[in-house]
Amino acid sequence: MNKSARAIALETLIRILQDGSYSNISLNNSLNNSHLSQTDQNLATRLVYGTVQYKIFLDYQLKGLLKTKITEKYLYPLLLMSLYQLIFLDKIPDRAVLDEANKLAKQFGKRHSAGFKIANGILRSFIRRGVILPDESDQIEYLSVKESFPTWLVQYFIDHWGEKRTQKILQSFNETAKNSVRLSSLKNKGKTLNGLRKLGFDPQESLLSSQVAILSKGGVSETDLFKNGDLTIQDEAASLVVDAFDFKGDEQVLDACSAPGGKTVQIAENLTSGKVTALDIHEKKLRLVRQNAKRMGVSDKLVAKAVDARKADQYFSGQEFAKILVDAPCSGLGLLRRKPEIRYTKSKKDLLSLQKIQLDILDHVSHLLQENGGLVYSTCTISTEEDEDVVKSFLASHPKFELVPFKLKKIASNSGMLKILPDSYGSDGFFIAKFKLRG
DSSP: OOOOHHHHHHHHHHHHHHHOOOHHHHHHHHHHTOOOOHHHHHHHHHHHHHHHHTHHHHHHHTTTTOOSOOOSTTHHHHHHHHHHHHHHOTTSOHHHHHHHHHHHHHHHSOTTOSHHHHHHHHHHHHHHHOOOOOOTTSHHHHHHHHHTOOHHHHHHHHHHHHHHHHHHHHHHHTSOOOEEEEEOTTSOHHHHHHHHHHTTOOOEEOSSOTTEEEESSSOGGGSHHHHTTSEEEOOTTTTHHHHTSOOOSOOEEEETTOTTOHHHHHHHHTOSSOEEEEEESOHHHHHHHHHHHHHTTOGGGEEEEEOOGGGHHHHSOSSOEEEEEEEOOOOOTTOTTTOTTHHHHOOHHHHHHHHHHHHHHHHHHHTTEEEEEEEEEEESOOOTTTTHHHHHHHHHHOTTEEEOOEEOSSOEESSSEEEEOHHHHSSOOEEEEEEEEOO
């Protein structure tokens, strides 16, 4: 029997909320194994991401309504998903949400389960009472519930960017992520854009990069344009990292943390006789890098090696590389639109433990850079500990390195560091720093 969009969304939410699965991987697996139409896939996607995104807010709505302990695994995710629909999906009538919740309770519940009655009673009580929020006198708790962020993160943002900017950042993170694609620089850009128009994707140029198009809908990975390597799925902020380099084309380049290979491919597109060496600890992840390189037509420029970047200087003999990219493992606090569960799984302690790993990688790969060579450090986080503090510590312990200004297609950094917050351009949050090794 084919499952409904809501049944697939509920199964996915159980894995995310109860088993700690990643939202994007779990949802992709569920949709790939389903027979849903594109419309139903879109509904399932919205239900999963919306429910996870607003978990703290939805949890708060259960205040005073939950009179009994929930024992069945499916029931809590079902209640949150149903509340999300009642509050945020205006086109779905309340009675339809209740009917679907009842069907799912019967489908997922044990025989003679009371789940059906519990869900029905709570949802009807909520409809009568409506949405509640904490008092605005406690701004931290108010913003935490309203925008569904843990209090430590609200406090962290306020400490760094003030209350007004924090409100904008939080709201921005709760917006729907854009469908952005980077157009291959090896293909005819105009032809690719025309192809996207014909397929109804209505491509618009990104505010950050002239090589990135924002699409009006998803599903581009099913097209021949994607399969033939005319474009790749990449956020506009992420696409800027490689542009920070000035390529001649004949360089040996190291991508120290390469998987899944978006930036590796982008480097390879800039090379003529040069090569990019892609490292990752896991051979399995390097398969993705090789697949991406093959699809985008740059396999001949790629050397992939399963090496821990923290041991790279033991593997390579000396100053082999003219350019090095360290797109470091990080907390992902810039990706909260695409991976909403990160807001619940990370703590301030994680920022400092990741900082140690980031500095460790930078230290070891820095020995492989040629004199006057360029090293770009990037993260998809906006935390000071993983960004500016890492740069400061690295420079303090590596006096032959210095920050150098860089110019991108539509934006520049005079300081050698660039932080993009999510509310500035509606992109992922990102950080880029460019170093030079003095001769």
